[in-house]
Amino acid sequence: MLTTIAVDAMGGDNAPAVEVEGALQAARDLRARILLVGREERIREELARQGVPNPRKQRLHIEIVNATEVITMEDPVAQAVRRKRDSSIRVAARLVREGKAHGLVSAGNTGAVMATAKLVMGTLPSVDRPALAGIFPTLKGNGTVLLDVGANAECKPEHLRQFAIMGGVYSRSILGVRSPRIGLMSIGEEDIKGNDLTKETQNLLKETPVNFIGNVEGRDIFTGDVDVIICDGFTGNVILKTSEGLVAAIMGLLRTELGQTILTQTGAILSRQAFRSVKKRLDYSEFGGAPLLGCKQICVICHGSSTPKAIRNAIRVAREFYKGNLSARIESELSEMSLARK
């Protein structure tokens, strides 16, 4: 049976056009079955506009599941999640809970997607707080997993310990790192550097059977020498958005400067391939969204401004997580560990 992914077709800033295009790409490339969840008529129109009025005729495994409501970026999260029972994200999560899909992808309101996933799919028994895991590009080409990038603004040391386990499972199962090096984000390598949270977490991680390499700093994210970096969701989200902003600023500066003279313009044309390559390496859409680790089932959250390629890659990630049995592995490692501690 094909892996089936439910895609919230109404989530992103350019929904449903981007979601439909990403789903078409995934259905073509990845041998995945996609359930496009949202306003049936809008999705049907969009499929027609993109030249696929009837996906089955083109042997694409794409189906539409109707959902009449949409949670917008402006909706107050708690209220919208509770009241909009027929929202695209809620219906998509339900499909996963009922076993009609194996995973969920959404580029919608991040808070609402997380709340819905926790509410509908549920959290794993040994997990206190699901965490959002981002991947950052590195000089060595491998990706660094950073979590939490925004699910929990306030964290306790025990939460960070669980993030270390979950990030380790991710790195091993999906990225193929045999013994992931796990670092704690702080402001100096020495144990005594940091805030109250990192100092307490230090001690906890030293007793945890993971490959804990100690404190790391912001610059270690991009070297490729650490596989998993853990931090609270406030710090992680600030890191994520600072990085996005800085990449955009540098690319903007380069574009302006390269356009200044005929000489630099010519140079830019000749070296175009190099720029493309760097841009591709830095492009978040290549990484395919951030999985919410610690739920009973698979949920991958994309940027609101995702491109079709980002949606396609998120579908790929959701499929890998399902095939890699990630939720069960996380539960088994965490429950073993808490048994060992008793």
Added chain:
Amino acid sequence: MLTTIAVDAMGGDNAPAVEVEGALQAARDLRARILLVGREERIREELARQGVPNPRKQRLHIEIVNATEVITMEDPVAQAVRRKRDSSIRVAARLVREGKAHGLVSAGNTGAVMATAKLVMGTLPSVDRPALAGIFPTLKGNGTVLLDVGANAECKPEHLRQFAIMGGVYSRSILGVRSPRIGLMSIGEEDIKGNDLTKETQNLLKETPVNFIGNVEGRDIFTGDVDVIICDGFTGNVILKTSEGLVAAIMGLLRTELGQTILTQTGAILSRQAFRSVKKRLDYSEFGGAPLLGCKQICVICHGSSTPKAIRNAIRVAREFYKGNLSARIESELSEMSLARK
């Protein structure tokens, strides 16, 4: 009388060569008088090596003040500050306290420099915690002041409120911004987004007579649309080091990719001017170190790996702070405000 700046000649990773070269540049360009503080013999050797065995003969206002001890990057801060009473940083701070110099520049162990400055110069009466202020480059060319970038890992809302006032004075007096827009670093623009600290600080800032524009996010650092961003020193230090690491990674990737083919190599040569210009815009050494705001006197802290240009620019900043009467202005605004609140 010339403004006199005491330079900790033994602080940085390449001391005293870099400090001596930076001091020579400053003495030539800036009409400043420099006291080079450290091991007299080493400094004398270094001056000779750089072709200035006798600065007075070349009409450069450079003098040496002997200090027999050095605090290294590895020294435990609290102990070293207490025990090494003849360290270069301690002697330099003493020169400022005694009125023999108007400001202090050091590229030494940041923790030790901050502790020494607070101990020897003292904190302003209305300031609870001095804060380190960094400047970040923006797309519009103006700089964004971010504080605290590392002096206080744990902060209370009242500390952040004081950072807002101090950052505002900096932006107005030194950067010439008439009504600095002050943002609070958080993880979403809405008031309800953030952690406990940012939520409490929000309310406090709304009652404070500054141009508070609300929550900002990591990406807002580089747009040029916010003049001062405040956060706790843990978050600020993570932002600083993440940014440094990312700039280095992008420049490294570009260098590698541009060297790949003859075509891209040729392109790189033609567009060299554009790269130089971007690098200069991103170069921290152009900004001249981070002032420690809230001390009774002027202290500017440089990166351990500072270049001579960075030292020179830090001397320029220290001089501007002294001439702008920054400490007195900070004290007057903060004390007025606390009177108004009583």
